[in-house]
Amino acid sequence: MTHSKGWSFFAENWEVGPIFRALLRNKVGAMLIALQIAFTMTIIVNAIYIIVERSQKMQRPSGIDEANSFFISSVGFSNNFNGLATTQEDLNALRAINGVVDAIQINAVPLSGSGWSMGLQTQPGAEFDGTGAAVYMVDEHALKALDVALIAGENFSATDIQVRVSSQTHWPDKVIITLAMANKLFPQEALAAVGKTVYINDIEPMVVSGIIDKLQAPWVGWDNVENVMLTPEIRDSKSSRYFIRTTSGERDRIMTEVETLLAKSNPQRIIKDMHTLDETRLRAYRDNSAMIRILITVMTILVIITGLGIVGLASFSVNQRKKQIGTRRALGASQQAIVRYFMLENLLISTAGVMIGAIFTVSLNIVLVNAFSLAPITWYYIPLGMIALWLVGQLAVYGPAKKAASIAPAIATRSV
Amino acid sequence: MLNMTNIKKIYRTDSIETHALREFNLQVDEGDFVAVTGPSGSGKTTFLNIAGLLETFDEGCFELDGVDISNQNDTARSRLRNQKIGFIFQSFNLIPDLNLFDNVDVPLRYRGFNRQERKKRIEQSLEMVGLAKRMRHLPAQLSGGQQQRVAIARALAGEPRFLLADEPTGNLDSSMAQSVMSLLKEINTNGTTIIMVTHDTELAAQAKRNIYVRDGKVSEITHSDQYAGDASELLEDDTESTLSPVAALSR
Incomplete structure (x- = not known):
């Protein structure tokens, strides 16, 4: 008697060949499940890729101290409302509040979805293309209020700050830009951009006085979201938006205090739109969050349907093959061998499914990349998806396989 | 070799107890050929199931080839079935999706034989029943008699000590039945x-x-005089006796 040993014992006796040949003789059910697995893999892998991409986008830091910051708007309504004077008084009062790190007037807020943008270029003239950047009009308190780090050059001084009226078209002669913007304007020598002249409105020169590490534009969906410039300006306008940063844990208390203070300090205006940066972030990424939830729901439903499909086919197969299973048991199959038989059968079907699925996945990704400008899928998502679907198949078939193993061998001698 | 003493088997439902076997005693020695007859419901199949380790029993003692069966768990009984017992079923119980080669291969894989050993045994056993040339056919492409011969080949490929046959000729016409019977007698010889x-x-x-x-x-136990004569004839002309049942079945 010749027995093989070790690995070859398992490999040779796992009935891969007979199961495969038997499946070829009963293609329809197996092919339907394989196609279901393929479609599920296609949707799941692409969905997970989109979810990961969106999640990474949502987790990008804005550059500001979001947890301890908020903003609030003041809108004067009387004819004799003095916007500039009120702004100066408000800023003095806000900066004096115990627990406020700093406060500024700002024309737009990161993550808020609305703001200003202008193009900067390194050479004057309309014939040269500018690089778009979000504009935040701020004073010398901005770096502290926004919690951004100056990595080259210097901050604005109080004397740099110019008053901007609503009809004004010209720009200050100094600008602070983000490192990302400096890289766009001066590739390879971003930090050396300090002191260099850039042009706004095609021909107006501005000297780069400083470079900050990171600050996002108001529009989170914008590809160049880190292209930002700070201009040294205070706006003379009836409406003013204040950005306030507090010490850790003091935000909510100070929000109430600020609202009351501003409301009482000048009755010729209304105070509105007070929001934390946490709220603003949630609102900014609401569509992304909704899409992620929808995709997770779809994926879950698909996996459940596929799992149930496998359970259904395997259960049907077990019921159809009761006598055959009993015969195998009578011929010496252990219960483990019966479980193994059905697990292997499913593995073969799943393998066909994930192979087709890999082709479908790449095809769908190509369509998505062309239609929605997504980045092409990273290669390792494909093998991970295959493994996931293999696992789903194995988990789904385990119950029916155990049921098959419990079929009594005596059924082999029954005549029906 | 097979020794059953006071075997009792009771089938229970919520309201009914059926005593399928009661004080069942039987000894079968090596080389024996025992035919078990009796009316429907007498317990023949229950006996066969217990003898073939397909079912457990409630009381009594059962030794098979020196092994006390009452102490064996399901896995051990599966191994014993595979190593010591060959089954022939009334409905042949071939696996319809597997060709003859793969059908005969089923118990050999559970036995753990390597590929070469299995191939040799499959070819030998199919050759013995005259179906070696049709080993790539499916069972549905064969007559009933041929299917039963494949089942016999499957039962014998592992060289079992026992062959348990459950109405092996029940689904065959009289000519085929006699041929299968001759083959069984030859195997016993x-x-x-x-x-x-x-x-x-x-x-x-x-x-x-x-x-x-x-x-x-x-x-009741009776001894057959006729068998001795048939068997001695088979022994006297081994070649003819080996070929004749196969030839008959091939028709």
Whole structure:
């Protein structure tokens, strides 16, 4: 008697060949499940890729101290409302509040979805293309209020700050830009951009006085979201938006205090739109969050349907093959061998499914990349998806396989 | 070799207890050919199931080839079935999606034989029943007699000590039935112990011993004189006896 040993014992006796040949003789059910697995893999892998991409986008830091910051708007309504004077008084009062790190007037807020943008270029003239950047009009308190780090050059001084009226078209002669913007304007020598002249409105020169590490534009969906410039300006306008940063844990208390203070300090205006940066972030990424939830729901439903499909086919197969299973048991199959038989059968079907699925996945990704400008899928998502679907198949078939193993061998001698 | 003492088997439902076997005693020696007959419901199949380790029993002692079966768990019984027992079923019980080669291969894989050993045994056993040339055919492409021969090849490929046949000719016409019976006698002559359950008293009479089961007990044991003559004829002309049943079945 010749027995093989070790690995070859398992490999040779796992009935891969007979199961495969038997499946070829009963293609329809197996092919339907394989196609279901393929479609599920296609949707799941692409969905997970989109979810990961969106999640990474949502987790990008804005550059500001979001947890301890908020903003609030003041809108004067009387004819004799003095916007500039009120702004100066408000800023003095806000900066004096115990627990406020700093406060500024700002024309737009990161993550808020609305703001200003202008193009900067390194050479004057309309014939040269500018690089778009979000504009935040701020004073010398901005770096502290926004919690951004100056990595080259210097901050604005109080004397740099110019008053901007609503009809004004010209720009200050100094600008602070983000490192990302400096890289766009001066590739390879971003930090050396300090002191260099850039042009706004095609021909107006501005000297780069400083470079900050990171600050996002108001529009989170914008590809160049880190292209930002700070201009040294205070706006003379009836409406003013204040950005306030507090010490850790003091935000909510100070929000109430600020609202009351501003409301009482000048009755010729209304105070509105007070929001934390946490709220603003949630609102900014609401569509992304909704899409992620929808995709997770779809994926879950698909996996459940596929799992149930496998359970259904395997259960049907077990019921159809009761006598055959009993015969195998009578011929010496252990219960483990019966479980193994059905697990292997499913593995073969799943393998066909994930192979087709890999082709479908790449095809769908190509369509998505062309239609929605997504980045092409990273290669390792494909093998991970295959493994996931293999696992789903194995988990789904385990119950029916155990049921098959419990079929009594005596059924082999029954005549029906 | 097979020794059953006071075996009791009761089937229970919520309201009914059915005593399938009661004080069932039987000894089968090596080389024996026992035909088990009896009316429907007498316990023949239950006996065969217990003898083939397909079912457990409630009381009594059962030794198979020196192994006390009552102490064996499901896995051990599966191994014993695979190593010591060959089954022939009334409905042949071939796996319809597998060709003849793969059908005969089924118990050999569970036995753990390597590829070369399995191939050799499959070809030899299919050759023995005259179907070696059709090993890539599916069971549905064969006649009933041919399918039963494949089942016999499958049962014999592992060289079992026992062959348990459950109405092996029940689904065959009389000519095929006699050919299968001749093949079984030949197998027995070559040393394999056979226990055959049958309704057919004419076929039963060709076994060495007849066990008559009634009400779950062995009620009568008779020895066949005819068998000795047939067997000696087979032994005198081995070549012819080997080929003749196969030739008959091939028709």
